Amino acid sequence: QVQMVESGGGSVQAGGSLRLSCAVFGYSYSMYCMAWFRQVPGKQREGVAAIDGDGKTSYADSVKGRFTISQDNAKNILYLQMNSLDPEDTAMYYCAGSYGRGNCYTGRSFGYWGQGTQVTVSS
Numbered sequence: 001q002v003q004m005v006e007s008g009g010g011s012v013q014a015g016g017s018l019r020l021s022c023a024v025f026g027y028s029y030s031m032y033c034m035a036w037f038r039q040v041p042g043k044q045r046e047g048v049a050a051i052d053g054d055g056k057t058s059y060a061d062s063v064k065g066r067f068t069i070s071q072d073n074a075k076n077i078l079y080l081q082m083n084s085l086d087p088e089d090t091a092m093y094y095c096a097g098s099y100g101r102g103n104c105y106t107g108r109s110f111g112y113w114g115q116g117t118q119v120t121v122s123s
Contacts, residue, residue: 002026002112004095009117016085016121022078022095022114030073031097031112033104036080038091038119047106048093049080058105062088085121092116 008020024031035050049059049069057069068081078095096110 002097004097004112004114006093006095006114006117009093009119011120011122012085014086014121014123017081017083018085018119020080020082020093020095020117020119022080024076024078024097024112027099029099030071030076031099032101033108033110034071034078034095034097035104035106035110036069036078037094037096037106038089039094039116040091045094046091050104050106051078052104056104060106082119085119087121087123090119090121092118 003025004022006022012018032053036048037045038048039045047060048063049067051057051069051071066084070079094116095114097112098110
């Protein structure tokens with residue numbers, strides 16, 4: 001059974017940085033496409049960034065230049081480095097993954113999800 005476990009969330013002041021991690025357990029093969037999403041209560045879930053098995057990345061316009069998605073395939077860990085954080089970045093952040101090939105972007109379907117880690121940015 002595949003499990004994805006996020007960590008690294010917390011509270012930070014505007015302008016600060018956080019690094020989120022997502023560890024994948026339960027299957028020895030690396031996922032082909034992994035992504036980060038975020039959601040604020042009462043709002044639709046938003047795709048933040050995605051990365052494929054070749055390291056190709058994509059980002060939401062709202063985080064371009066501030067967030068960096070990366071992965072350690074040997075350790076099966078996904079990262080999201082978040083810099084220059086803004087109160088608008090406050091949300092629950094989720095990682096998601098898929099073993100399926102094809103275009104890797106946040107709009108595709110993902111079969112596996114983590115439980116989420118809260119990020120709170122104060123002004």
